[in-house]
Amino acid sequence: MEKYEKFGTKEKILDSALESFSTSGFDATSLDVIAKSLGVRKQTILYHFGTKKGLLNAVVERAAENLINSIEEVLNSELKGWERIEALARMIFRLALREPLLLGLLREVSRPGSAGSERLRILMTPLMDRGTLWMQSEMEVGRMRRTNPRLVILSAYSTVVGLATEIEVLRAAGIEQALRPVTIRRRELIRFLRVSLDPDYLKSK
Amino acid sequence: MEKYEKFGTKEKILDSALESFSTSGFDATSLDVIAKSLGVRKQTILYHFGTKKGLLNAVVERAAENLINSIEEVLNSELKGWERIEALARMIFRLALREPLLLGLLREVSRPGSAGSERLRILMTPLMDRGTLWMQSEMEVGRMRRTNPRLVILSAYSTVVGLATEIEVLRAAGIEQALRPVTIRRRELIRFLRVSLDPDYLKSK
DNA sequence: AATATTATTTACCAATTGGTAAGTTAAACT
DNA sequence: AGTTTAACTTACCAATTGGTAAATAATATT
Secondary structure, eight states: OOSOOSSSHHHHHHHHHHHHHHHHOSTTOOHHHHHHHHTOOHHHHHHHHSSHHHHHHHHHHHHHHHHHHHHHHHHTSOOOHHHHHHHHHHHHHHHHHHOHHHHHHHHHHHSTTSTTHHHHHHHHHHHHHHHHHHHHHHHHTTSSOOOOHHHHHHHHHHHHHHHHHHHHHHHHTTOTTOHHHHHHHHHHHHHHHHHHHOTTHHHHO | OOSOOSSSHHHHHHHHHHHHHHHHOSTTOOHHHHHHHHTOOHHHHHHHHSSHHHHHHHHHHHHHHHHHHHHHHHHTSOOOHHHHHHHHHHHHHHHHHHOHHHHHHHHHHHSTTSTTHHHHHHHHHHHHHHHHHHHHHHHHTTSSOOOOHHHHHHHHHHHHHHHHHHHHHHHHTTOTTOHHHHHHHHHHHHHHHHHHHOTTHHHHO
């Protein structure tokens, strides 16, 4: 693609933008500030990404790639039915803790009407459709309880996004690296998914 | 207080600002736009609130008052121990559903480092201290399980704030007024609180 | 070596923003 | 009626912002 690039400038810009969008938000992020922090002129940013929104979209795309790759890994495993769901949930939590910036970006961009929400939707739609279809086929063969797949997926999604707020609030309150609340959230999410989806759960109880 | 005021201008400004801060965020809110929408000059806003941040603080304060009054109501009841906790949780959810703007503002202002987070903290600290003390005294007399009160309160808080995201995400996905996920969240929160605090819960199970 | 292309910079700008200063209107007090 | 004070407006501004246009530097391509 790029023939020559001084020193991965484009990547550096993406990194810095991710940090700023994730922690300060889109509107509070200034191209001048990013440029200055990188020792680069603002026009370099605009050269690579066209507009500020273009930069945001690029950041969102890279983050989504990151996420989708992780999901892909689980989907390529041979886990079936409920076990696959649980593996997905655990993977998402692992990813969220490993890359908090990604989580922050997701929250920033999840607000409907925000600058990046449209792009996020476009990127997530295929994933959502695929998940919905898979869940429906699992329901057909009785490996999964009958529910509204989209509702379940979106609730799980917002649980993860809510995690971003929780971590930050706890940190701001001086409770550093509180793993317990995160663990609790994960357990709650898995239980929620299990109640909604696992056909064997209620029987075994 | 105010001797004469044309038509409740101050209140109208606060209403409009709450709406904008809550849905678009602080940075994306323009004083000019608010003023124009109200048929008032921008300087009128600045006359009443000094600065933009002053306006935000006023909005936050009014919202906090709203919240604190509701809490006060429950605290003045004769409910003890676990029952009081559950009443609080139900009240918060009721309030959140009745006044979604309040919820949106809370989310906007909960991000550490945001313009309003400091004021929010100042307003919430007495509430937090009071709650902590009460819970500790309840623990002393054995009406409540021993845990870290601040951690429990903050986790509950972020659950409620996360609700804002969830409602908006679901709405954006075309799932209007989905009461089920909200009910589920409430049930989850109450169960979380129960497991953490109710000394009789595990016995009765 | 000459040329084309990519990457980055310098120079500018129009629009918006929050904010200041000073004036004007209107109500309240005396 | 005259004065004070509160509410609001007109006029203006400095700073920042995202963005355009053109020049320059660096690297491939031929």
